[in-house]
Amino acid sequence: MKIGQLSELTGLSIDTLRYYEKIGLIEPPYRKSGQRLYDPDAVRWIDFLKALKATGMSLEDMKRYALMRAKGNATAANRRVMLETQHALVLKRIEELNACAALLDYKIANYHDIEARHEQADNRRNAR
Amino acid sequence: MKIGQLSELTGLSIDTLRYYEKIGLIEPPYRKSGQRLYDPDAVRWIDFLKALKATGMSLEDMKRYALMRAKGNATAANRRVMLETQHALVLKRIEELNACAALLDYKIANYHDIEARHEQADNRRNAR
DNA sequence: CTACGGGCTGGAGTGCGGTTCAGGTCAAGC
DNA sequence: GCTTGACCTGAACCGCACTCCAGCCCGTAG
Numbered sequence: 001m002k003i004g005q006l007s008e009l010t011g012l013s014i015d016t017l018r019y020y021e022k023i024g025l026i027e028p029p030y031r032k033s034g035q036r037l038y039d040p041d042a043v044r045w046i047d048f049l050k051a052l053k054a055t056g057m058s059l060e061d062m063k064r065y066a067l068m069r070a071k072g073n074a075t076a077a078n079r080r081v082m083l084e085t086q087h088a089l090v091l092k093r094i095e096e097l098n099a100c101a102a103l104l105d106y107k108i109a110n111y112h113d114i115e116a117r118h119e120q121a122d123n124r125r126n127a128r
Numbered sequence: 129m130k131i132g133q134l135s136e137l138t139g140l141s142i143d144t145l146r147y148y149e150k151i152g153l154i155e156p157p158y159r160k161s162g163q164r165l166y167d168p169d170a171v172r173w174i175d176f177l178k179a180l181k182a183t184g185m186s187l188e189d190m191k192r193y194a195l196m197r198a199k200g201n202a203t204a205a206n207r208r209v210m211l212e213t214q215h216a217l218v219l220k221r222i223e224e225l226n227a228c229a230a231l232l233d234y235k236i237a238n239y240h241d242i243e244a245r246h247e248q249a250d251n252r253r254n255a256r
Numbered sequence: 257c258t259a260c261g262g263g264c265t266g267g268a269g270t271g272c273g274g275t276t277c278a279g280g281t282c283a284a285g286c
Numbered sequence: 287g288c289t290t291g292a293c294c295t296g297a298a299c300c301g302c303a304c305t306c307c308a309g310c311c312c313g314t315a316g
Contacts, residue, residue, distance in 0.1 A: 004262065014263085015305055023303095033312060035263055048235075055228045059303070073246065080239035087232040090225050097222050100183045104215040107176075111208035118201065132292065142293085143275055151273095161282065163293055187273070 006038050010046045017046075024063045025049060027070070055090050134166050138174045145174075152191045153177060155198070183218050 007014045020026045021036075026046070029038045052062050065082055068075035135142045148154045149164075154174065157166045180190050193210055196203035 002263075013305080016303085018264090019304065033263095035312080051228050051231050054224060055232070073242070076239055076242050076246075080236055080243070083232050083236050083239070087229060087236065090229045090232065094222055094225050094229070096182055097218050097225070100179050101215060101218045101222070103176075103179050104183070104211050104218065108208055108211050108215065111204055111211070114201070114204050115208070118204075130292075141275080144273090146294090147274060163282080
């Protein structure tokens with residue numbers, strides 16, 4: 001498929017796809033008269049990249065992973081370790097977000113209290 | 129307290145504190161012969177800013193919040209809505225991260241399988 | 257044959273969130 | 287009174303992850 005289609009399927013812009021190729025995240029695909037023609041498997045790889053990115057991994061680290069992947073089975077253990085590290089980071093981040101959510105809850109409850117008190121005050125004023 | 133102490137207490141660099149003041153996140157404090165002297169309450173406000181930031185809120189949005197806060201009680205309801213919006217975003221983000229964690233788990237399990245199979249192959253080779 | 261849509265390149269530009277720097281001022285301790 | 291260390295300002299600079307652009311090529315449809 002051509003780059004436009006890949007862009008549609010993955011949700012990454014054409015520019016981003018070319019950029020990812022340039023920095024080594026995507027293997028340079030076969031070309032026909034200059035134009036990139038991608039294997040359908042590219043979609044799955046890019047979806048995985050998107051997932052890694054969603055975990056907060058930097059493009060730099062993703063590139064390291066991609067490089068190891070290209071080198072084949074000998075790097076499997078190292079890749080696993082990378083994923084495990086990232087997994088731990090994700091769990092940590094989730095914890096952090098849970099804490100933030102709790103704080104927001106607390107603050108929001110406070111605002112509700114404040115608003116309720118103001119309403120009471122208004123009611124008293126209107127009753128006079 | 130002086131800016132150095134505030135920096136220690138909040139974990140933000142002196143530069144960042146001055147930057148936050150410049151963009152309107154922190155009220156310009158009282159000064160004595162040019163030097164900023166902060167009220168201890170500043171720590172609590174900055175900790176709150178850090179929490180908002182940890183939720184992924186942009187400095188721009190935090191500034192909007194700070195501006196409303198400075199305007200007093202009349203803005204309480206709007207501020208509450210902002211926090212509620214942010215709360216919803218945090219929950220969504222947590223969901224996303226959970227999904228990513230699950231994918232990583234799956235991939236890691238795959239790698240374990242692959243490594244186990246390689247080990248078996250090695251064992252067979254050594255047995256010959 | 258020509259117009260058009262899509263793709264190509266290299267390189268410059270963008271937005272965010274700071275960080276660093278040059279060139280000072282000020283206050284406290286020795 | 288001099289040194290030291292913390293602090294001041296405005297402006298330039300940084301890394302990341304894109305994003306856009308000019309000017310080109312190519313294949314297909316009308």
